[in-house]
Amino acid sequence: MSTTTTNDSGARRAAPAGERLADWADGRLGIYSLAKSNMRKIFPDHWSFMLGEVCLYSFIIIILTGVYLTLFFHPSMNEVVYNGSYVPLQGQLMSEAFNSTLHISFDVRGGLLIRQIHHWAALIFLAGMFVHMMRVFFTGAFRKPREINWLFGFLLFVLGMFTGFTGYSLPDDLLSGTGVRFMEGAILSVPIVGTYISFFLFGGEFPGHDFVARFYSIHILLLPGIMLGLMVGHLILVFYHKHTQFAGPGKTNNNVVGMPLLPVYMAKAGGFFFLVFGVIAAVAAIATINPIWAIGPYRSDQVSTGAQPDWYMGFAEGLIRAMPGWEINIWGHTLVLGVFIPLVIFPLVLAAIAVYPFIESWVTGDKREHHILDRPRNAPTRTAFGVAWITAYMVMLVGGGNDLWATHFHLSINAVTWFVRIAFFAGPVVAFVATKRICLGLQRRDRDKVLHGRESGIIKRLPHGEFIEVHEPLSQEQLHTLTAHEQYVPVEIGPLVDEHGVERKLKGSEKLRAKLSSAYYGELNQISKPTADEYKEITSGHGHH
């Protein structure tokens, strides 16, 4: 033992300072073993793989600016008289929360910038998560082994929405107060316990004197704490699973092709943080967000038209606006369906996309790992489902701003609302059918490309006068890429009578699975890709044109 130690220290003396520091850390943290597989970890290059980074970086920016804001913000609902530098509010009664937000905006140098960066970064964070989630969805990156990471991401999106909502409520301005009032009304609609939850949340009747302080600890501690944990888990899993990649030459399900973390991705991803931060800072320099001074302090008897939540809650807002006013009074109790139904649909719609991976894997029955991404066209049913879901989401987003659509396009608000009511049901169906057809069309085109080559745009006249377009054959790389995807065969129910002649009882779930499977992979629901024989037949001279 002792000899080894002596030898070690001898080596250490000779090593450069950085290495000695690393040695020191390795002896305590085991960093060499950790770095062994990670330092030159390979990441594939594709712009859409960086959407997650946009989210990660905006989250970091939100935390940094948020910490700064806590230095000046007073989460208190005590009423004070404003005597700061914004003239049109001087002498007005307002809560300390609103007062301190005005102070940050007008009297703290750079305070307004940080506030705007914080808020813009929040909007971009949520938008980034949405787009990132859609990228993962449409490329099938959620398949085994990444289902849990899909759920982590989904939870981050949902928690992000609520963190955003609580943050939006903190300045206690007229707009956010209206939002909180809406939330209170929604809670009251919950059968049996609604009133109690509302009284406990607000410390009594609305608005009370407590919600800003309570939302504050939820906004700066509880939710971001959970999100931080989830995000770390999300990243660890990304490292552990290694990144997915699109099909291409040299790219298989058993490898990952790209450039190493050190140095390329260190520079690219590290640089991208600064790029994201730079863009958000510039946006905050150019465009104002949530100008609470123009909105005014909250008073429970005041309101402004155009009262909307931030975009990520616009979907919920749309649901609540489009819902007809159903209310049932029975046995001395009120069932406020007009509010409660949207309150239930809201998480259900979100859950539909969250559980989709599990439904798909049940239908396919595929237990293998998938690291090669699908092109959306090659999974027509999934793609159509995703587009239908986005359609429902977007229809409700439009519904959430129905008044602004009405004024800006000179429409009747009632007509817009009716459009939203119908489109919420009809839109997804139309979108589903249309998307599926488009996907199948694209699959057919791919098939033709493989079998007949690419249209070159060159027209040739044959000796007997016929015009034909010259088709250029594809390269081996392209041929491989276009046919790399796997195609499932629909599940068969199997014989209903077993070998002993005993009738097997068919479970409902089995029948459903077979039905779904044929809807996914049946003859009319995917275009079978060219086989080697077909290719041979065509390229050997007959059957062309």
Add this chain to the structure above:
Amino acid sequence: MKKLSARRRHPLAAVVVLLLALAATGGLYAAFAPASKAQADETAQSLAIEEGKKLYRVGCASCHGTGGQGSSDGPTLVGVGAANVDFQVGTGRMPAATSQGAQAPRKKIIYTQAEIDQLAAYVASLGAGPAVPTTNDYSPNGADIAKGGELFRTNCAQCHNFTGKGGALTHGKFAPSLEGVAPKHIYEAMQIGPQNMPSFPDTTLSQQNKKDIVAYLDAVNSDQTKSPGGLQLGGLGPVSEGLFAWIFGLGTMIAVAVWVAARTAKAKKS
């Protein structure tokens, strides 16, 4: 108002109304006539009414009736007051387009201010109503902007938005944007309640209150208004902010990401 309406059948009512109308017209004329005509006399007033009547017969009578009694195409103008004419004609809402939508919008003004005054004098002579406010009524001097803000949020913001950017009403009607609207017309709108807007008579919203509101709007919704944070994005709140975040925020991020992930140009193989 109440007393007036209760006694309007009194034999002397017509006389009183006429006198009031004349006084209002006179005051109006004094305020707007050139200095040389400052000494407005009976002749000038009746001349204005006479001229206004001619204009009225040509431009208004087809809908509002020859004597302002109204018809199926337009409401009665008896008792609507000079302020109403000044507002409706002075903002171009009247004469209304032949096929208007849900409500008459602001459009090009087709009468000169002098003609509008004559029309107002004529309509005011039909029955007493609110007079055109004087410059002093709506000048920002002596107004409390912050109080105006509070009043605006209580009485106006629900339809016109926080800083008067406008908003939607039922079935295609809308509360118009108050941007670029003359203080006089804002004051008059509160007095008279044009179209579907409710009125805010002095008993409900005192003269000082109205002055405060006009001053507040001047401070927060004029071309001199400061927007410390940058582009106002229409002053419409989260919807336009969300669109901006998606298009310019996330859009820029994606453009940058495409650059970061793109392959560097390869050297041509020789």
Add this chain to the structure above:
Amino acid sequence: MSSQDIPEENLPAAQETTLDKVTGADEKHPFADPGLPPHEHRIQDIDERAAKRSERTVALLFTVSMLATIGFIASFVAFPADKSIYVFPIGHISALNFSLGLTLGVALFAIGAGAVHWARTLMSDVEVADERHPIEASPEVKSKVLDDFRQGAKESALGRRKLIRNTMLGALTLVPLSGVVLLRDLGPLPETKLRHTAWRRGKLLVNMNTNQPMRPSDVAVGSLTFAKPEGLEEHDEEFQNEIAKAALMLVRLQPDDIKDKKELEWSHEGIVAYSKICTHVGCPISLYEQQTHHVLCPCHQSTFDLSDGARVIFGPAGHALPQLRIGVNADGYLEALGDFEEPVGPAFWERG
């Protein structure tokens, strides 16, 4: 069209002999994976001058960042917080916010752009393939772990000593109850608080704007007035909570226009007083259209007809706006003749 440009060995026919088991050219993948394309050099890889140019560009970007940071500090010192400048086409904006934001943005963006340009043009761009390893453990590892677990479980005797297991589960289930109990004091119980407002019989209707009691003659046809109960002042401790329920909107209709019998009874000379709080989720509703007598809620577009008992004619609200019964007192001022007879604002389970 023919396939003469495709190397013979890549044709499916030829592949039958060269089927690559790893890349899986088979029934499912008719075209074999040709493998990673050969690396092509960038200009910077073969031309040192181009590489030098890239180096200078990167250095320039980093220098721009440094200058921008200096600019940031200079702006912070130079501009007072209330300095306003006109920037076309943005408008009259804060000089400080604009300059700080832009300099910070440039300082950060230039670092990022420098790093990425460096990575793209000067760092090696040879694509490398990393093998993936199956995540699932090998059968040996799996059985070792399961054996360990069984061993541990057996040694704990949890399965055998049911009493321990059951009581432990019981204890663990109960202990979070303490936490739940602690939440009790977050707020008072609802009791009947949502059923009452500050309105009482004899309370005067005070104009929100002028803070004066009102006479019927003050409320003109076509006008809109907001009222609060006498004695409730803005600086009161409970003002927000009280006005959230008591806010009132007053309009005068021609008595002939009132279609609802009860509404007419509860009005005074055509003056009707309705709760300003929407019955949907509680927004202060007051977009009154004086010609149609409709009131629209700006939050979710519930529309009520004030000439017909404020019944809902559009939107998500479930019931009519509560009406306050009003009259005139001996001095001729408008007063309430009692509290609202039903809870104002959003509906709730106990509302009935």
